[in-house]
Amino acid sequence: MKTVLLVFLHGFMGTDNTFDQFPRHLQNELRTELGCVPGATGAAGSRNGLVEVQSVVYPRYATSGELAAAVESFLSWLTNTVIDREVAKGTRSPVVDPSVAVVLVGHSMGGVVACDSLMAATSASPAGPTVFPHILGVLCFDSPLLGLAPQVVAHGVLDRGVSKFNDLRGVAAGLPLGAVSSFLFAKGASETTGTRSADANRARGRWKLAAGLGAAAAVAAVAGGALYANRDKVAEHMDWIGGHLAFAGALFEPRATLERRVAGASASAPVAVFYTSVADSTDVRKMLGRRTFCVVPDHGAQPRLGSWTEAANTRATDEIDAHVGMFNSGTNPGYGPLVGGARRTVLGWTTEFLK
Template sequence: MKKKTLLLCFIHGFKGDDNTFGRFPADLKKLVGHALPQLNIELVVYPRYETRGDLAVRVAEFRDWLRARVMGLEDAAGTQSPTTSPSVRTVFVTHSMGGIVAADTLLSILDDRNNPRNFMFPYIQGILSFDTPYLGLSPAMAAHGADTNLRTASTAISQVSTLTSGFFASRAATESSKALTQAPSEEGKGKEPEAPNFWSQWGRVVAYAGAASALAAGGAVAYFKRDELGQGWGWVSSHLEFVGVLLKKEELKERAERVSRIEGVGFANLYTALGDRGGDKGDRTFCILPQRGRGWFRCINTKAQDEVNAHVGMFHSDTNPRYYDMLDLAKELVGGWATNEWSSYPGPSSRGVGISVSGGTPGRADE
């Protein structure tokens, strides 16, 4: 009889790609395989996807892709009833906004009205997140001046958001019209009309001054670079729509609390922190932390100079001196979630896999 399969599914974050995780997937698969020899450990990296537009659309696309992937594994295993007795269970391993995608995917599966028996398919064994801002991005990043891109983007957006829509839009339209239609002077004959300057390119941004201001204040500009902002509001707005979830505090809190309390589904968020606990950087993090919350684990980076670099460099040993400690913790978490009745016996399980949401008291942060 074939072994059951634990699928490690990696999901990158905002503007990430297939290489976000570096060697981490292969390293984690090897360690989990040694810890759980009774299971077949598979890994898959969700191909680069558009981190823009409606988050719900991106979640639906990922869910369809995952379902097809798991069905392929179930067919290969000859599973007769993958919905009620799956031979494949999945652990999401995510970075940054990928954790939001994973959480919403899990909740969409549980809330599926076409599944009145409340069986999960695909069956999600756990969500192992890395620096996912479940409660938002730390505003302190801007105060500390973390990363050049963050500082320049914050400045650009803040400057734009101080202008009134009517004045700025009309001024930009006027300047653009003059530049393109005004007859050239004798001195300027033969020259191309001047292109609209930086501010006129941002003429439409001021209609969204409130959102831009919130974006800057909330630290979400850590995701943008100045040259990208210069592509215009159409580009920025589509990406802002995707990360706009980070500005909705109540929705963030509700999502995090619900996902962390689902019985039978593991949850952890390994978040970066600068320096040592007792050092002057020990409280600087990329994510807002919960006052209390089960499954949040501090991963200290003693090399990174700011929160953004700690965030993007956590999967590489040359930028994260404690990479192997983080890797070992990840292995322990996944191994703990998968050590249960389902994994103890080969072949189809003897009973269904209904899921419920618990209202248990959360533990402390760093638990």
């Protein structure tokens, strides 16, 4: 019996509950389409004994540090997960003739991790068409593979990102703006030395600048000695900020670099992106039409950069709400069609594997 394994990866600072009931709903719809029925133990079996569909959520991981480290950890976990299933099945040659095929499903930055993992698996495999684990494709949900839409950076992320900076208020409430910014930027400069790549340092530096300005504005108010007296606490907050922003720094690479990443993944296996959109209701900007969380390629570039399908949310107030509420049927009126679109995409990928 062959197994189609759906593997879900959350995004930036996500949790095991990011996908809500989506994994179960997608799994059940695929089981219905493929003729699967519950087995005696509750596992998915098949009427003809040929196929089963399983889903697993990759355990919550740290979205901090370098993206490459997250990719390496995930690919190691995925390889072991697939090997365990192949051994349990008694598969004679899981590399040449696998009985388990994987569909990677990523939300937000989880899609970036999935695409990079696909390329890493391809490059680590021997020359030829065989790749282990056998990855049928990558489903990305609102993954900023080509970067965040500019208006999200300008109006959404910065507004919602100040909560961590606000923690510094208790450390140095009222500290003069100049003293705070000098401390933050000095720390940021010192942290760019070490083992980080030049590109990662540039991305980290851009985030550090924004973080420094936000933090300085948040704590500007009291006395000069408080920051130094509580320097360990301040360092803790800045390490948290810097680590997480280094992970997301991959979104701020040049557009050509981002396109090469997506094209590389698409050359290894199909990549399908479902991206949210909201209508702009403000009088000044309504003429701009839909607003998206992530940058969307022109239609002419999509074959090379995977397939991109709009998933409009008519209830969301802004791009961030649409992004985080994508898998909630109560906040996303388009949830049903989203499950259906994912089901049809995966079914198309399984045809060759299930022959």
